[in-house]
Amino acid sequence: MSLRFVGRKVVGSILSLIAVIIFNFFLFRIVKSDPVGSLLRGRNVPPDVKARLRHQFGLDKSKIDQFWLYMRQTARGNLGVSIQSGRPVTEDIGNSLWPTIWLVGLSTVLSTIIGLLMGIKSAWQRNSWFDRLSTGVSMFTYATPDFFLGILLLAFFAFTLKLLPTGGIESPTGSTGGISHLIDQAKHLALPCLTLTIGYMGEYAIVMRSSLLEVMGEDFLKVARARGLRDALVRRRHAVPNAMLPTVTLVTLNLGFVLSGAIAVETVFSWPGLGQLTETAVHNQDFPLLQGLFLIFTAAVILANLVSDLLYGYLDPRVRVG
Amino acid sequence: MTVAPPTARKTSGRAIVRARRRKAVAKVWATYRRSPQGMVGLVVLVVIVVLALAAPLLSSSKGLDVTYTSKNPQFAHPSLKFLFGTDDLGRSVWTLFIWGARISLFVGLAATIIAVGLGAGVGVIAGYAGGRTEAVLMRITEFFLVIPFIPFAVVLASVLHRSLTNIILVIGITSWPGTARLIRAQVLSVKERLYVDRSRALGAGHWHLVSRHILPNVMPLIFANLTLTVPIAILSESTLSFLGLGDPLRISWGVILQNAFQSDAVSLHAWWYYLAPGLGIIFVALAFTMCGRALEEVLDPRLKDI
């Protein structure tokens, strides 16, 4: 992978990020002309108090000045102050980031592993009962809204069997350390994680299956088989690594979207992550916070794009040269 | 240039084209018919579309007006009178389900038409024009490709008010870039084909080239893409409605699910309230996906093995 390739990709991502930051400003300031309305959340206050608030948030400046101020602040990592909490947006987002990262990270690992295994087995035993079942299940989960899956799991495991908690990240009365606390957290993590895992594994299985089938049609595998290599060896040494490429790229690419895609699932399970933060920000019309969240979600996609591009470049020799 | 071409020739020319197209469609259909998943998907779709279109015959729209159902029991189990039970306001979930199908399908189709129309337009122009136009258009496409749609929809719904139109717009605006990339690639390959070159050499104008050569060749792809975008749009609608960003007075399947969740149907074990609309979404999305995959196979024989 040449340095030029890496450089081009990184610069492209930075340009995208800048475009998003500019877009972000206009989305909020142009469409919504007076954010001070949301500052007051429906409370009526005298005009002079409003003027003071406008000044405090720099809203009495011209749009151009506001824009430069916004750009300078964002460049310095200052995303403004949440209207609702009065704290820096970065702090509020930082607090909610980890629960989401854990949930999304763990479910991505699981769905990737399961999806890949399913896809490999399906492709290798094409048209077997396993293949049919796996493809059927995959398409079914692909067509299922993940929040609906969450509702079904919640209804079954939490409300009917009463096996698992109905929501949250930990029991409020639980102890603060030790193995029981760990179990408590694992219990809370189980359902939302299962929901996202099932929600995404089907897609990965389908992609893995089709890319493996494609690879298997290629000449070098026929050659390998002709050389008398055993099927299992052919599969492990040659077919799977080559077929992994598009799947891994897709998983990485998806990661950026899963972060925001988990919003609805977090809502179902009261998971205190970015999804919940988004929901309360919407509810309270907390525009600085929403703006920050939008930036984070978009930046995640850009980052995922970059990583996936670089990964592709690293793994695929054809790109490495170019 | 010919002066007043004889009409007879013109019609016959058209007739030939028409006949050729009819034949092509018949061929596609013959292949499609052999795909089991394609046929299953099509049957499910037809059933649901008929159900949605026949909604006024199956259940009066008065059943949606809460002032007419205020004597019905709330959260009633499914029974002969209420096929799918009742909701928290005493409305029959069956009535909500078939009327909701209309809104869900409408949003799905409308958003798809926007997305695919926009995507195909950008893709064809970029692919055909090339050069700077292409570079600019693809840059814009890439920009929209990184906008995650739920946060974008959340933001738009917050700055605008909640309405069906906004939901359609949001889904349309965020779903087109994939189509644009796909169509552009196809246009690029069509452009290189010999007969297009010949046509160009013969002095055909841009419009002629695009409408006679490029479009007919990318049309099947656009159509397959259309079929595959509908399920995404329907799923998106349900998610946005579930997050409370839709119009609560226009009942779609997503709105029913949101109402069910908000009125605690889950802990009240009122499974009938959320099961029907949820399964409705799954089946429609699945059916469209199956049709789309079958179509793709028919239109692109290379995929047949996969």
Next chain:
Amino acid sequence: MSGKGRRLGVAAITLGIVLSLAAAGAVQATAATTTTTKGKSSILTIGVKQDIDSLNPYTGVTVASYEAWTLGYDTLLNLSADGLKPIPELATNVPTAAADGLTWTYHLRKDVKWSDGTPFTADDVVYTLKRMRDEEWSNFVTFVSGFKSITAPDKYTVVIKTDKPDPRLPYIPAYILQKKQWSAISTKDVGSFSNNKLIGTGPFRLTGFKKGQFVKFVANKDYFGGAPKIDGITFQLYTNDEALVGALKNGDIDAANDLPANLFKTLKANPAMTTAQADDGSFNMLTMNTGSGSVGNGNPALKDKRVRVAIAHAIDKQTLVDRVLKGYGKVGQSMNVALAPKWDLVPVKNPYKFDIPLANKILDQAGYKDTNGDGVREMPGGGQPLKFRYDIRSGSSLEAPDAQFIKGWMKQIGIEVDVTVVSEDQLTPIENAGTFEFATWAWTPFNDPDAQLSYLTCAQVPKAADDGSYNDAFYCNPAYDKLYNAQRSELNETKRIAEVKEMQQIFYDDAPYVVMFRASTLQAYNHDRFTGFTPVPNPGGPIMYAADYFNYANVKPAGGSSGSGASTAVLIVVGIVVALGIIIALVMMMTRRRSADLRD
């Protein structure tokens, strides 16, 4: 075992390690934020649905924030649980006005200490009230803006002089802050100050606050009003009803506020639960734009009282209570102006009964007829149809169902409504600009009726869009205003009550609002764990979240054990073992299959 099998076994183990690492990480991520609590048995954990927006009294507006301030801070006087009468708190006396009707003298307790150990004095009181007045703290400014002077003649006396007689005194609903802490916060920084280390004199002390999760208090064992009988209170946030109720039933929490009606029924049947259907004084109304004043473009039909009366007849409040509130509430009458029942006009004279034919008859007689046969009436003599814009708030779970009912009833009397869902902050400017016909919202009155009454005076009719006026109905009646001014300086309570009730009757007759209902706040607690909750006001009021410490003053642990399910832990361990077993079995199966592959 073939090499492949081993490799997959390794993969399974790796997966196991990844899983446990992830779980451990999650523990780390949250453990850092969890403050240690001594002895969990007598910490009252209340599940709530609303988060604290800010612990800073300058910024915060949510009821949750008020609850936190109530526990952490004190006021000069408090309100008794019975009848909400002023009683001593930081002050030792309940002052009456001096002969001039303007001067109020509060004597302060000498044994009060701030949570940082420093003594509380009159300086703190003077500082707090002056700062709230001068910086116009929006939560408190209406109560202190009329204070002409606030002085401390000695270390434990505060004298307040008002510019005109103020019947709301002597009670001042302002939390007393510590001068030492707040002097360090400049006017410029006060808006962004978090106050997460709240320093107060109150019965509880803040020990931890994690946004989106919890806020924790421990009891102030030296509280001058008597130490609380519990070790602390934790408010645990739940963002959905299902989780909240599940947690209460499972014993994760001891009490819950703001329960959903459907699930409340299931809790009532639960033998461990004590439930409360509390009246917190709030009411939900349909506001009609009656079009007085110069701004706005409301439909002229609503200027006609007969049309508004017809609409009032066409709204079945009982059905709204039954269906939307699931029976948990009272039908509305006139607007409710204060928390204490003594101010309430119940019943109103000549109430509007639900009667669709009568409503139609009134509209027919008034000349609003459907001349073009489209099912919608027009203005007398034809012309503008009775098509109304109707805005509801996206944040309210009641208003979408309300709107569906009202839309249906209006259709039956030939009025078409077009419902738009907007956010609360979008509705305020719409109401202020008068570009609507119908809107729904709710008011929660204060302890004193003055504020609520003032909102509907002519002076509060918006004169320009977005001028911060409160009169959302554009209602203006000189008779109402005259009574308003009379009660505003009436220090004789009996007379004042009579005037206030007369205002409510006038308001009801004019029908700018249709007060639909007064929704009950649904609360419950596990009486096997804690007992002794006190409603404020008593009886009928909320047993928690009344912004009054008396809710919790007598709460004590019940004898019952708080055995958190050891059996479920066992079950989970078994579950994990089974899951691992399945994974291993699967791996084995795949391996065997593979060797089968090898054979052919």
